[in-house]
Structure formats: C-alpha cells, structure tokens
Amino acid sequence: MYLALKEIKHAKLRYSLIIFTIFLIAYLIYFLTGLAYGLANNNRSAIDQWHAKEVIISQYANKNLAASELAVAQLPPVSGDQKDTAQLGQMMGVVSGTGLSKQNTSIFGIAFDTFLKPELQTGRYPQKANEVVVDDGLQGVKLKQQIKLNGHQQQYTIVGITNNHRYNTQPVTYLRLTDFSQLRYGTPQVTRISAFVLKGKAHVKATNQLTKLTISQMINKIPGYGPQVKTFALMISALLVIVAFIVGIFMYIITIEKTAIYGVMRAQGISGMQLVISLMWQSIFLGVIGIGLGLLGNVLTTIGLPAAVPYTNNPELISLFSGVLLIMTVVGALFSIWRILKIDPLDAIGGA
Amino acid sequence: MALMRLEKIIKRFGTGTNQTMALNQIDLTIEAGQFIGLTGPSGSGKTTLLTIMGSLQGPTSGQIFFNDNEISQLNEKQRSKLRFNDFGFILQGANLVPFLTVNEQFQLVDRLRQKEGPQTAEQLLTTLGVWEQRYQYPASLSGGQRQRVAIARALYGQPALIFADEPTASLDSKRALQVAQQLADITKQTGQTIVMVSHDERVLAYTDQQYMMRDGQLT
Ligand SMILES: Nc1ncnc2c1ncn2[C@@H]1O[C@H](COP(=O)(O)OP(=O)(O)O)[C@@H](O)[C@H]1O
Numbered sequence A: 001m002y003l004a005l006k007e008i009k010h011a012k013l014r015y016s017l018i019i020f021t022i023f024l025i026a027y028l029i030y031f032l033t034g035l036a037y038g039l040a041n042n043n044r045s046a047i048d049q050w051h052a053k054e055v056i057i058s059q060y061a062n063k064n065l066a067a068s069e070l071a072v073a074q075l076p077p078v079s080g081d082q083k084d085t086a087q088l089g090q091m092m093g094v095v096s097g098t099g100l101s102k103q104n105t106s107i108f109g110i111a112f113d114t115f116l117k118p119e120l121q122t123g124r125y126p127q128k129a130n131e132v133v134v135d136d137g138l139q140g141v142k143l144k145q146q147i148k149l150n151g152h153q154q155q156y157t158i159v160g161i162t163n164n165h166r167y168n169t170q171p172v173t174y175l176r177l178t179d180f181s182q183l184r185y186g187t188p189q190v191t192r193i194s195a196f197v198l199k200g201k202a203h204v205k206a207t208n209q210l211t212k213l214t215i216s217q218m219i220n221k222i223p224g225y226g227p228q229v230k231t232f233a234l235m236i237s238a239l240l241v242i243v244a245f246i247v248g249i250f251m252y253i254i255t256i257e258k259t260a261i262y263g264v265m266r267a268q269g270i271s272g273m274q275l276v277i278s279l280m281w282q283s284i285f286l287g288v289i290g291i292g293l294g295l296l297g298n299v300l301t302t303i304g305l306p307a308a309v310p311y312t313n314n315p316e317l318i319s320l321f322s323g324v325l326l327i328m329t330v331v332g333a334l335f336s337i338w339r340i341l342k343i344d345p346l347d348a349i350g351g352a
Numbered sequence B: 001m002a003l004m005r006l007e008k009i010i011k012r013f014g015t016g017t018n019q020t021m022a023l024n025q026i027d028l029t030i031e032a033g034q035f036i037g038l039t040g041p042s043g044s045g046k047t048t049l050l051t052i053m054g055s056l057q058g059p060t061s062g063q064i065f066f067n068d069n070e071i072s073q074l075n076e077k078q079r080s081k082l083r084f085n086d087f088g089f090i091l092q093g094a095n096l097v098p099f100l101t102v103n104e105q106f107q108l109v110d111r112l113r114q115k116e117g118p119q120t121a122e123q124l125l126t127t128l129g130v131w132e133q134r135y136q137y138p139a140s141l142s143g144g145q146r147q148r149v150a151i152a153r154a155l156y157g158q159p160a161l162i163f164a165d166e167p168t169a170s171l172d173s174k175r176a177l178q179v180a181q182q183l184a185d186i187t188k189q190t191g192q193t194i195v196m197v198s199h200d201e202r203v204l205a206y207t208d209q210q211y212m213m214r215d216g217q218l219t
C-alpha cells in the first residue's frame, strides 16, 4: 500500500486520468441503471405493491393481461384462504375533465376490501358508485375533482390519491369493480373480469380455458417491458466489461513503462509479489475513488433531474454494480501481473 | 572461512553459432572485509560475473558458496530474499525508485524488513553528504548526489556484500575519488565487503585487491 500510494502521489496526472475514466463509466452505469429501474418501475409499481404470487388470465390472452377477459362464472374453485384472492378488471383509458388535459391512464377495477387496494397518499377509498382513486402521476388531479373516463358522460369524483402507482408506464385510476363493469360492459353486474389474482396460500387449478402466470411472468409480458430491461442489462454488462479493459490497458501501459524501475526494485530484493500487491492496491484505490465520484455524480443527477424523467435509484442495484465495477477494476489490473512477474532484475543493469 | 567462493563458473549466452562464452571457468574466493576491484576491457564479462555473484542470475554451470551455503541453485524467491538481506547493489544507471524521495527509499526498506538496521539512514546520508537532499526526488538530484544516495541505499541494512558496477562512471573525477575513498572507508570501518567494477586506475587504487578480466577469464 505504501508503494502504491507513493507512486500515485508522484504521478497524479496519469492516475487522475484513470480515475476520471472509471468515474465516467461508473457514472454512466449508475445513470443507465437509474433510468432502467425508473422505467421498469413505471411499468410495474402498481402490481408490485399487491405482493401477490400469481394471476389467472384467459387462455386466449396470450399471457397479456391487457388482452384477457374471463367470465366470473368460469373461475375455478379456490383452495386455501378466500381472502388471498381478488378479482381484477383492467383496461387502458383516458382521463379528462375541466382544468385537466387529456391523459392516458391504466384503469383498475377492484374491490376496495381486497389486497388489491392501493396505499393512499391522501383521501379515502370509494364508498359509493362513481368514486375513484387516481395516481398523482396524472397531472393536475386533486381531491373532490370531477373527471371523465374514455369520453363517457359519467362523472367520477376523486376521493383518494396515490403516489407512484403505475402500470405499463401509465398512472393508475382505481374504480370499484361494479363501476368498471359499467364503464367497460355497460352494466354494473360483474360478470366478466380481466384477471383473478392470488397471493399467500390461495391455490387454484388452471383449466384449459385459463392460464396461470406468476406475477413476474405477467410483468415480463407487459408489451415492451422485457426487451427494454434486456437492452439496459446488456448495455450495463458491456460497460462493466469495458471498464476491466480500460483499466487493464492503462495499468499495462504504465507497467511496461515501469519495467526498468521494477527491475531496480527486484535487484534490491523486493519480491515480485510485493510489486503485484502494490499494483492490486493501486487498482483498488483508483476503483474506489472513481466509483465514489460516480456515486457522487449520481446523487447530483438525482437532485438535478426534472421529476418527469423516470429516474429511480435502487440501492441494491447500485451496490451490486459498484461491487462488480470494483472487481472489474481489479480484474483489469490482473492483466499486468504476469508482466510484473516476468520482469528480470537484470533489466536494471541494462545488459552489457 | 571465505565469505564467497566461486568454483568453475561458466556462463554462456545464446545457442549454436550465436553462443557467447561470457564466463569461462571462473574460480574466485572473496574474504570478508575486502575492497575488491574488477577491471578489464568492455565485454570481458565483468558485469556478468557481478550479477552471478549477486544472485541476479544463475551460472550455466559451476558452484557459488556464500557463507559456505551453495546459492547457485536457489529459486527466484530465495534469491530475492538473499539480495534483500545480504547483498547491496550500486549500479551504473538508475538505482533509485523515481517516485520515492531520498528519505522514502529508506522507509521502503524499513517497511519490508522487520528489524532496524545498524546504521540509520541519517548516519549514512550524512556520511555521504546528501542528508540535506533527503526530501528530494531522484530526478531533482545531480548525478553525483544520486550516486551517493544509491551507495547509502546499498549500504543500508549493512549487507555483507556490496556489488558496485562502475559506480563512479557518471561522476567527475573529484567526486569519483571521493566516492572511492568512502567505499574504502566502509570496508575498514564496518567490515563489509565490496566488489567494484571500474576502468579508472585512480579509483582502483583505493581497492585492496584487483582482478583483471579478459574474455571471460580472470587473470
Ligand atoms: N543477457 C545477455 N544475453 C546475451 N549476451 C550477453 C548478455 N549479457 C552479457 N552478454 C555478453 O557477455 C559478454 C560479457 O558481457 P558483460 O559481462 O556485460 O561485459 P563487461 O561488463 O565486462 O563489459 C559480452 O559479449 C556480452 O555481449
């Protein structure tokens, strides 16, 4: 560590360049992660808070919730606790109203005494017909406001507001199932729903009319979700590999340049292993500083970004990528080990 | 008991028609406390002999005894340890770690070895007249100062044997004689042994014993 730090101190500029490069890559990784996680979150946040296990949708929906329709009469018998099941109606919609611009929304029809009920930021749950809960992702919504859905004449009253409840990137509007039925099928009689949601110990047998999906399968089938997550994962993985190469190349060039110095040290009886340890310490030091600066950049970005950008930091992902970045930095430096161990103390004498 | 004994040392470089016989049957015995001079024309094998004695490389054949232990067959790790603990090197060119100040060159040794050396860096640097320069990096020292720091570094930890390859070549003649005098004093005062390669007759005059090399043989 002594050698490692002394050398960095003596050649501040060149090591600053390496740190700067690591910083840039770390920052880019955190930025992409924030965007990817924010976008993914916008697809699924309303679903995640159910803490459910499975959904039953119609066989014909091709695993896509938005395309599913099933008859309530068709639902299979449930074993286990009835409280761990809930009916869900889901459709895409448009919210409008006086003082509101037309905005896309994802409409959820639920019974507000089931686990599908959203956590409210303000207000209360609907108690009578045509009362709704909306997400504050819809610009301009407030309590007691009247809104219209999908251009119908019916006025709905906002009685509760949620925060960060989105499905397929759209803020969710929650209606009672009967109101949902009325909106979608023109009758308050709930005969058809989109999905049957199960959690805990509730269990049903799938029939050939029905498909059972785990929640993560269902989320992965949200149009665009899977490819988007894969694209980000691929970019981030590529950056993690690239950082190993960049650090590797930098350290290798520096190592080659130092061959004569290493030769002197080897002649003085400093073992190759001590030089390797010094190199490892250097890479750890450079990595920690570069990653630290990247984290700082990320914090500043989080503060500075407009709220409209779907940017969400996930501490677990950030820790994971920071760890992997540090490992890749050290892995990069490993390229130079054989080079150091190959250095002949005779190099110090300079031949004849 | 001899400090170091070389028996029938042969060193060849290359193969076939490119082969050079750098050392041809060298027998040499070095007693402790001696200041030994090694001279001879360029390419006669002086540096090669010094590096084989200093365990920087092994001989093609022959045996080397240091304190009656055979050292020519040691592995690189054992050699490294031997160089660190028992040998000192004063080389012709760069001898110092460029990113460490004069002081830190000695601190590095302190960190790597557990015990204190018998002479402090201050004593050595003062004797050699470079104590003032202790906070400087090698690049900002004059050639003579650098060489004297290198000598102090080689002597630090009191190695039994010090190998010097043309240590005065880069110095002006006044400095060269001063350094020769200091090396001679060291062998008298501490009983350390020095083997020094030099072309300079006046520098060689300070040595106790001189060997001449020609075509890989001692004469
Ligand atoms: N590493 C080496 N590879 C090949 N030949 C070498 C090597 N080192 C020395 N020699 C050869 O060995 C001979 C002796 O070299 P050297 O010991 O450096 O002589 P001196 O120091 O007396 O000038 C020269 O012919 C030189 O070319």
Ligand SMILES: [Mg+2]
Residues within 6 Å of the ligand: A351, A352, B046, B047, B048
């Ligand atoms: Mg030579």
